[in-house]
Amino acid sequence: xxxxxxxxxxxxxxxxxxxxxxxxxxxxxxxxxxxxxxxxxxxxxxxxxxxxxxxxxxxxx
Numbered sequence: 652x653x654x655x656x657x658x659x660x661x662x663x664x665x666x667x668x669x670x671x672x673x674x675x676x677x678x679x680x681x682x683x684x685x686x687x688x689x690x691x692x693x694x695x696x697x698x699x700x701x702x703x704x705x706x707x708x709x710x711x712x
Contacts, residue, residue: 671678685693 670681688696
């Protein structure tokens with residue numbers, strides 16, 4: 652179980668690092684746009700990502 656969790660964490664880090672590695676200018680611009688969002692908008696996006704992850708886990712298992 653721990654191996655699977657560590658693999659998932661590693662995959663997440665790889666995916667998170669792709670954008671700044673490939674296009675740092677566009678990543679910085681996107682990050683600046685994210686800073687302009689309201690707290691509620693960021694929370695909604697976070698909630699959407701959690702629900703999408705849970706649905707993916709449910710479908711796969």
